[in-house]
Each structure stands twice: as structure tokens, then as C-alpha cells.
Amino acid sequence: MAIARLTETERAAALAALPHWALRDDGLAITRTFRFTDFAEAFGFMTRVAILAEKADHHPEWFNVYNRVEITLTTHDAAGLSTRDVALATAIDAFG
Numbered sequence: 001m002a003i004a005r006l007t008e009t010e011r012a013a014a015l016a017a018l019p020h021w022a023l024r025d026d027g028l029a030i031t032r033t034f035r036f037t038d039f040a041e042a043f044g045f046m047t048r049v050a051i052l053a054e055k056a057d058h059h060p061e062w063f064n065v066y067n068r069v070e071i072t073l074t075t076h077d078a079a080g081l082s083t084r085d086v087a088l089a090t091a092i093d094a095f096g
Contacts, residue, residue, distance in 0.1 A: 005078040006086075014086045021073075021089055029061075029074035030081065030089060036067045045069060045095075052091050058084045 006014060014030075015023060021030040036042040046062070046069055053059045061072040073089055075082035 003075055003078040003082050003084065005075070005080040005082055011081055014081070018086070018089050018093065020093065024072065024074075028080040029072050030085060031070065031072045032089070032092075034069045034071070036069070039066050042067050042069050048095060049092055053088065056084065056088055056091075058088050060088065 011023070011027075015021065018030065021032045023029075024031055034042070034045060036045060042064060046064060049060065049062075049071070058075070061074070063070040071092065073085040074080060075084050
């Protein structure tokens with residue numbers, strides 16, 4: 001079953017529900033930067049996200065330097081944002 005890309009209306013509603021996430025310039029992904037006290041806290045956060053992502057079979061693009069974690073969510077099979085990205089962002093926000 002193909003994964004559908006969000007329509008502009010769905011994307012706008014999703015972003016309204018995810019105020020800490022920003023739409024990437026090309027409109028095909030959402031991004032968020034997290035800052036922590038130190039590397040250990042950032043790495044612990046990444047571990048929790050990795051477990052969520054593995055269970056959802058939906059993996060983020062991310063970058064980590066010391067206490068900063070930058071996450072990009074997009075669905076390659078949909079060539080843009082999908083409900084899978086919204087669900088993972090919502091789950092990340094629950095403990096981020």
C-alpha cells in the first residue's frame with residue numbers, strides 16, 4: 001500500500017498541532033532542534049527516539065553535536081510529509 005503525501009490543508013493542520021516543528025524550505029519535511037544539558041542527555045533522548053522510530057518502522061534524519069539534536073522528518077515513499085511524520089513528531093514531542 002502506497003503512503004500518501006499530505007495535502008496542503010493537511011500539512012497546515014499538522015503544523016498547527018506541532019508548534020515546535022518548522023516546515024523545511026522545500027515543503028517536503030519538518031524539522032526541530034532540541035537542546036539538552038550535555039551530551040549524555042542528548043544521547044539518551046536520541047536512544048528513546050530510536051526505539052520509537054524502530055517500532056514505527058519510520059526513521060528520522062538527524063544530526064547531533066554535543067547537547068544539540070536536529071531532527072528532520074519526511075517520508076521518502078511519499079516524496080514528502082505523511083501521517084507517519086506527524087505521528088512520530090507527536091510521539092517525540094511527548095518526551096522531548
